[in-house]
Amino acid sequence: MNFTTKKPTKSLHLVSLGCTKNLVDSEIMLGKLKDYEITNDASNADVIIVNTCGFIDSAKEESINTILTLHDERKEESVLVMAGCLSERYKDELQKELPEIDIFTGVGDYDKIDQLVNEKRSSFSDEVFLLSETNDRVITGSSYHAYVKLSEGCNQTCSFCAIPSFKGKLHSRTLESLVKEVKNLVKSGYCDFSFVSQDSSSFLRDMNIKNGLEKLIEEVEKIEGVKSARILYLYPSTTTLKLIEKIQKSKIFENYFDMPLQHISSNLLKIMKRGKGVEKLKELMDAMRKVPNSFVRTTFIVGHPGETQEDFEELCTYVKEYKFDRANVFSYSDEEGTTAYDRIDKVAQDIIDQRADILGEIISKTTKESLENEIGKEFEVYIDGESQEHEYLLSARKKSWAPDIDGEIYINDNELVDESNEALQLKFGSIYKVKVTELVGDKLLATVIK
Known part of the structure; x- marks a missing residue:
């Protein structure tokens, strides 16, 4: 035997x-x-x-x-x-x-x-690791959504950021490698993709290609089986009106615009070395907002060295008027090796905390308004599974939203029936059309209609 x-x-x-x-x-x-x-x-x-x-x-x-x-x-x-x-x-x-x-x-x-x-040995390679399509990868957290990394490192010189000091200069993956990875993921059952990097709108600029993201959109659109996609972390000075138009015209890429602005006062943008004048920046933001059904997300830093009360008030006014769908506020953090670290015009910590609270409150209101605007609307969602709130509520995400950061929709009713007029069993990881009925706290409630 x-x-x-x-x-x-x-x-x-x-x-x-x-x-x-x-x-x-x-x-x-x-x-x-x-x-x-x-x-x-x-x-x-x-x-x-x-x-x-x-x-x-x-x-x-x-x-x-x-x-x-x-x-x-x-x-x-x-x-x-x-x-x-x-x-x-x-x-x-x-x-x-x-x-x-x-x-x-x-x-x-x-x-x-x-x-x-x-x-059992330690190692620090000089080169930053960049995925090639041949690498095995175990996708976590979803049966249908995957993040795809475009590049490593960053060529920007933002005053507050230490990332380039340990991640190095921009190093883009080839378009061929990305296309192969997405095709392999589609074969494994994935259909929804979020493309990420430190500075996504600079993708391929290290290879002297200025419109890398536009080329990516064209290639991903050709891949059969991709149902939806979005790009995270655009950078102001490398985002163009042409890119915004390209996203708007795409049948696969959602009208999702995630551009960390960090500030809006021209004084602070100069100090932060953000590389874009306020007028041009506002022109980009207005173009994003004009796209039908656009979703705009950003982040801000308060209390950066040199931020005056006037700068802060200008930022608050802009956030109130623009009405971002989602935004995050960070309190300035002093990081060794950055130009901001060496400045002598630091803002006191109690003022930083106070400003973070004030802007946080404004963002809470604009987020609530964005969610309230969804009431009564019909749109497509991915159903993820049972919610943690209650076994009779299903957890879903609007197709255009990014996972984990943009919110959760509770499905509490289902109008679909089978031949024997019983409620149709909904499949997790699939797309359904829903109608939003109400907002409870920060969660939208919706009925599956198609």
């Missing part, structure tokens, strides 16, 4: 902090460690990986706290890995100060994580 003994599977616990770009890198690590069983129980995991964020103070604190908490919980013979942006940015200091960590790695070795874990 031939008895084959099955090798016991080792388990892996992975925490991905920070942005969706980090999430893509985490999914690459999961693909490289496919032999491991993914577990939510860190205390029993054989390998624990934290993909850290090093963007601002609060993100750095969260990364350190997470890794120390996991160290306290883990079993003795487990391997604890610190990867990603924070690890890259402070590699020398962290390796000295955190003897608890077994393996340190930065932003260049995601595709070598299996080797590093096997050999």
Whole structure:
């Protein structure tokens, strides 16, 4: 008789902090460690990986706290890995100060994580890692939506941002590599895509191609099986009216415009080195708003060195008038290695906090207005599954919205019936037409009609 003994599977616990770009890198690590069983129980995991964020103070604190908490919980013979942006940015200091960590790695070795874990060795490659279509990747969190990373690094010199200091200059993927990846994802059942990078509107500019995103839109539209797509993180000085028009005319790309403005006062935009005059910036924003059924999202920083009360009031007035669909406000964070760090006209922390609260309130109102405008409307949604609120409510997302950040719609009624006049079972991950009936708190309620 031939008895084959099955090798016991080792388990892996992975925490991905920070942005969706980090999430893509985490999914690459999961693909490289496919032999491991993914577990939510860190205390029993054989390998624990934290993909850290090093963007601002609060993100750095969260990364350190997470890794120390996991160290306290883990079993003795487990391997604890610190990867990603924070690890890259402070590699020398962290390796000295955190003897608890077994393996340190930065932003260049995601595709070598299996080797590093096997050999229990740290590594910091000089090159930033950029996915090619041949890499395995385990998509998390959705059966139909995937993030696709366009590029790494950034050529902008924003006064407040340290990312280029550890991610380097813009390094775009080739269009061919992106098309292959999307085709492979479509074969695996994915139909909805969010294209992301530090500065998406500069895609291919490092290859002397000025209209990279327009070319991307053309190529993605040719791929059979893609039902919807959106582009996140446009940059003011590299976004054009032609690009906005291209998105508007596309049958696949949603009229979704996500452009972090950071400020609107010409004084602050100069100090922040944002590379676009206020008039041109407002012209772009107005063009986005004029697109039928457009959805406009942005972020702002308050309390940047040099921000006067007049600058702040100008920002508040603009946000009230423009009525962004979604916006986030960040309190200025002093980051070593940035030009803002060395300025002497710093704003006091209590004033920064106060300004963040005031702008946050204004944004809450404009978000509520945007949601109220949906009442009575009919549009397409993706149904994700049962909501966490109640088993009789289904969780859905408007087709044009980005996952996780733009909101959730509760489906509480279904007009579709089968041959025997019973309510039709709705499929998760599929598109349905709904009619919005009301807004409860920050959630829209809707009925499936088609």
